[in-house]
Amino acid sequence: MMRMLKAVRNGPPTRAVVTDKREAILRAATKVFASKGYFNSKVADIAAEAGIADGTVYLYFKSKDEILHSIFDQAMAEFISEGKKELALINDPKAKLTKIAELHLEKLGADRDLAIVCQVELRGSTKFMQDFSEAGFAEYLDIIRQTITDGQKAGIFRDDIKPVVAAKILYGALDEMVTNWVLSKKSYPLPPMACEVLKLFFGGVLVK
Amino acid sequence: MMRMLKAVRNGPPTRAVVTDKREAILRAATKVFASKGYFNSKVADIAAEAGIADGTVYLYFKSKDEILHSIFDQAMAEFISEGKKELALINDPKAKLTKIAELHLEKLGADRDLAIVCQVELRGSTKFMQDFSEAGFAEYLDIIRQTITDGQKAGIFRDDIKPVVAAKILYGALDEMVTNWVLSKKSYPLPPMACEVLKLFFGGVLVK
Amino acid sequence: MMRMLKAVRNGPPTRAVVTDKREAILRAATKVFASKGYFNSKVADIAAEAGIADGTVYLYFKSKDEILHSIFDQAMAEFISEGKKELALINDPKAKLTKIAELHLEKLGADRDLAIVCQVELRGSTKFMQDFSEAGFAEYLDIIRQTITDGQKAGIFRDDIKPVVAAKILYGALDEMVTNWVLSKKSYPLPPMACEVLKLFFGGVLVK
Amino acid sequence: MMRMLKAVRNGPPTRAVVTDKREAILRAATKVFASKGYFNSKVADIAAEAGIADGTVYLYFKSKDEILHSIFDQAMAEFISEGKKELALINDPKAKLTKIAELHLEKLGADRDLAIVCQVELRGSTKFMQDFSEAGFAEYLDIIRQTITDGQKAGIFRDDIKPVVAAKILYGALDEMVTNWVLSKKSYPLPPMACEVLKLFFGGVLVK
DNA sequence: AATGAATGAGCATTCATTCAT
DNA sequence: TATGAATGAATGCTCATTCAT
Numbered sequence: 110m111m112r113m114l115k116a117v118r119n120g121p122p123t124r125a126v127v128t129d130k131r132e133a134i135l136r137a138a139t140k141v142f143a144s145k146g147y148f149n150s151k152v153a154d155i156a157a158e159a160g161i162a163d164g165t166v167y168l169y170f171k172s173k174d175e176i177l178h179s180i181f182d183q184a185m186a187e188f189i190s191e192g193k194k195e196l197a198l199i200n201d202p203k204a205k206l207t208k209i210a211e212l213h214l215e216k217l218g219a220d221r222d223l224a225i226v227c228q229v230e231l232r233g234s235t236k237f238m239q240d241f242s243e244a245g246f247a248e249y250l251d252i253i254r255q256t257i258t259d260g261q262k263a264g265i266f267r268d269d270i271k272p273v274v275a276a277k278i279l280y281g282a283l284d285e286m287v288t289n290w291v292l293s294k295k296s297y298p299l300p301p302m303a304c305e306v307l308k309l310f311f312g313g314v315l316v317k
Numbered sequence: 318m319m320r321m322l323k324a325v326r327n328g329p330p331t332r333a334v335v336t337d338k339r340e341a342i343l344r345a346a347t348k349v350f351a352s353k354g355y356f357n358s359k360v361a362d363i364a365a366e367a368g369i370a371d372g373t374v375y376l377y378f379k380s381k382d383e384i385l386h387s388i389f390d391q392a393m394a395e396f397i398s399e400g401k402k403e404l405a406l407i408n409d410p411k412a413k414l415t416k417i418a419e420l421h422l423e424k425l426g427a428d429r430d431l432a433i434v435c436q437v438e439l440r441g442s443t444k445f446m447q448d449f450s451e452a453g454f455a456e457y458l459d460i461i462r463q464t465i466t467d468g469q470k471a472g473i474f475r476d477d478i479k480p481v482v483a484a485k486i487l488y489g490a491l492d493e494m495v496t497n498w499v500l501s502k503k504s505y506p507l508p509p510m511a512c513e514v515l516k517l518f519f520g521g522v523l524v525k
Numbered sequence: 526m527m528r529m530l531k532a533v534r535n536g537p538p539t540r541a542v543v544t545d546k547r548e549a550i551l552r553a554a555t556k557v558f559a560s561k562g563y564f565n566s567k568v569a570d571i572a573a574e575a576g577i578a579d580g581t582v583y584l585y586f587k588s589k590d591e592i593l594h595s596i597f598d599q600a601m602a603e604f605i606s607e608g609k610k611e612l613a614l615i616n617d618p619k620a621k622l623t624k625i626a627e628l629h630l631e632k633l634g635a636d637r638d639l640a641i642v643c644q645v646e647l648r649g650s651t652k653f654m655q656d657f658s659e660a661g662f663a664e665y666l667d668i669i670r671q672t673i674t675d676g677q678k679a680g681i682f683r684d685d686i687k688p689v690v691a692a693k694i695l696y697g698a699l700d701e702m703v704t705n706w707v708l709s710k711k712s713y714p715l716p717p718m719a720c721e722v723l724k725l726f727f728g729g730v731l732v733k
Numbered sequence: 734m735m736r737m738l739k740a741v742r743n744g745p746p747t748r749a750v751v752t753d754k755r756e757a758i759l760r761a762a763t764k765v766f767a768s769k770g771y772f773n774s775k776v777a778d779i780a781a782e783a784g785i786a787d788g789t790v791y792l793y794f795k796s797k798d799e800i801l802h803s804i805f806d807q808a809m810a811e812f813i814s815e816g817k818k819e820l821a822l823i824n825d826p827k828a829k830l831t832k833i834a835e836l837h838l839e840k841l842g843a844d845r846d847l848a849i850v851c852q853v854e855l856r857g858s859t860k861f862m863q864d865f866s867e868a869g870f871a872e873y874l875d876i877i878r879q880t881i882t883d884g885q886k887a888g889i890f891r892d893d894i895k896p897v898v899a900a901k902i903l904y905g906a907l908d909e910m911v912t913n914w915v916l917s918k919k920s921y922p923l924p925p926m927a928c929e930v931l932k933l934f935f936g937g938v939l940v941k
Numbered sequence: 942a943a944t945g946a947a948t949g950a951g952c953a954t955t956c957a958t959t960c961a962t
Numbered sequence: 963t964a965t966g967a968a969t970g971a972a973t974g975c976t977c978a979t980t981c982a983t
Binding site: 564648673680681682685686687691693694697705718721724728729730733 | 853856884899901904907908912926929939940
Binding site for chain 6: 943944945946947948949950951952953954955956957958959960961962
């Protein structure tokens with residue numbers, strides 16, 4: 110979750126162009142992958158969508174596969190960098206989990222194509238999922254887990270719940286909201302779902 | 318969740334052979350897809366694994382794609398048919414949800430290859446996911462939702478929670494348990510996770 | 526020079542067909558390579574020339590490169606097997622060298638396309654030449670060298686000449702005859718050149 | 734052997750620079766072609782080796798192909814111009830052939846990369862070989878042939894040998910020495926082989 | 942039903958060449 | 963002159979599917 114963004118934002122003009130074209134390809138690929146699926150998308154489709162020649166793609170990416178990974182890496186890097194900043198300002202574990210859930214759904218809810226790629230296309234690769242599982246994802250889950258542990262120490266959260274499991278459950282619930290939203294034919298705002306998820310996550314379904 | 322199994326189970330002897338070979342292909346495909354991924358698996362790999370000639374596959378399935386779908390359809394059909402039987406014996410909404418969670422994790426925990434295909438490979442197809450979303454999945458979610466509604470009517474579950482959302486959350490949490498189990502390098506039994514998920518689902522994380 | 530021919534000649538019908546198609550591809554490739562050069566020949570050209578589909582080529586050969594090597598291997602194997610048989614009947618070193626020269630020019634003179642591929646196309650690959658240099662070619666040269674050594678022991682050939690060098694010179698002279706014949710626009714029979722080469726090789730140019 | 738060098742040698746200073754860069758490219762290309770082969774060498778490799786930009790290559794050569802030809806043309810021109818000078822001082826046909834053989838092996842023995850390109854890479858192109866066969870090569874062979882004819886008239890060389898054939902044989906023998914040297918893993922001086930070749934060429938292998 | 946040889950459409954990638962700067 | 967980013971034509975190889983046996 111911590112890999113840094115490769116693109117330089119305040120570099121010299123030359124760099125800016127490079128970055129621009131790279132990002133254009135990434136944006137085009139996200140759109141194309143989202144609409145046809147990774148394996149059904151041709152590199153030529155991406156190039157056409159980006160308004161460049163086929164070969165130009167390979168000046169910025171080593172392979173079609175690298176494009177897919179870069180889409181995720183870049184999104185993750187942005188998400189993490191923003192997220193860390195926002196979370197640093199919060200101490201209360203409950204408020205922290207709330208912010209995490211909100212950021213999660215806001216980020217993906219703001220870019221449906223990106224959400225599709227992340228929810229649907231990336232899953233098609235066991236290998237990628239396993240790598241991801243080790244690297245970025247583990248880190249994300251760990252942030253949630255740590256927050257839960259903190260909450261338990263503070264006496265806010267129940268002690269008889271395993272933080273790792275609770276973290277997975279929260280993540281799974283959020284992930285499901287995104288997947289549902291992505292696959293749904295109806296168009297509705299995703300972020301408000303955070304509130305629903307948290308209500309249940311915090312209080313459970315049973316009447317007290 | 319309700320699509321009927323295409324294979325005939327009590328047909329004449331001739332049909333039985335057909336079913337056997339069909340199932341052999343399905344089993345082989347599940348294994349192959351699980352280990353290499355759908356797009357990286359060749360029909361020839363499946364045929365080899367099933368111990369038949371390449372062309373024979375097409376006597377039982379119209380296309381490679383149909384095999385993938387059939388794997389899911391068959392698993393789903395079995396799951397549903399078993400599930401319905403078991404759930405019919407239970408009245409208490411809480412016990413019913415418990416049984417659903419247990420069945421979900423038992424079914425997938427009993428066949429890792431099947432779990433991989435369902436959790437990882439099927440996701441690679443937006444189109445399939447959307448179809449699934451309309452058909453089987455909607456039905457599965459609906460059973461959960463109905464049970465929650467029943468629980469609310471019975472005064473067991475909180476009224477301020479939307480049943481549809483709660484159903485998704487429970488499904489998402491279970492789904493995440495499976496995905497984690499599938500991708501994990503460590504080997505551990507999946508079914509016990511049902512208890513953990515339900516504890517949190519029912520009671521929430523907050524100290525009362 | 527001793528690699529055995531892979532094709533089975535008296536095998537079962539099935540085998541015969543396989544061999545036939547394999548040989549058809551080899552023949553087609555020889556023709557195509559000879560007329561356009563290896564790197565300018567498309568696999569599709571070979572397939573078209575052989576009257577088969579592009580993909581069929583890959584049922585018999587792993588790659589375009591393997592086709593080139595197989596052309597040479599097969600020709601070499603045939604040449605050696607025939608050659609050994611004929612040479613076994615001869616004892617006189619002078620007669621033996623004569624037979625070698627004749628076989629060399631007869632073999633290549635009988636198939637211009639094959640000669641072009643062997644003389645021109647195979648040379649384009651330093652790597653292949655080096656492998657060849659180690660394997661087949663070394664064996665061929667060695668047969669010549671041994672014959673010269675035998676002639677020296679028999680007092681027929683001069684003692685002050687290094688057999689290895691003489692062998693290379695004879696080979697080089699024959700090779701040049703073939704290359705010239707291949708590149709020449711005029712059409713003339715190649716085998717008679719053996720006599721000319723040997724006359725000079727045996728007696729030198731100086732007046733005695 | 735007589736094609737004139739395209740580069741201008743005594744032009745104005747500006748031209749000198751042009752020539753320098755042109756030669757740098759030629760030298761770089763010789764090295765690159767020798768180590769990877771013509772078809773496996775990229776124009777970008779040559780530019781990198783020469784320390785210039787890719788596009789700059791095209792300010793001095795129309796195409797990659799022209800570079801290969803120019804390497805040969807330039808080497809040939811130098812060889813011929815030097816050779817003619819040296820041969821003009823000699824009258825004796827035997828001494829003349831000796832000088833030719835020495836020059837041939839000295840020239841190529843002095844620049845292994847150049848030798849590789851001339852012996853291995855140039856052969857990969859039937860078309861080039863044919864052009865060469867008509868132009869430069871024919872001239873080279875003709876010098877040898879003429880010298881042999883002179884020797885016959887002078888009563889030094891046997892009359893029953895065809896000068897054209899003898900010329901080819903001598904060339905072929907020398908060529909083989911070079912090819913062997915180029916492909917050999919052992920490092921040894923090439924020029925001394927001239928003596929061996931000539932000994933046999935002049936005297937033959939038979940005991941008189 | 943079963944086979945497996947044959948098919949041929951499809952596609953990622955390379956690289957010689959161009960051209961705006 | 964020099965650059966090097968951009969181009970886009972070109973092609974070896976794969977593999978789902980067919981069909982004669």
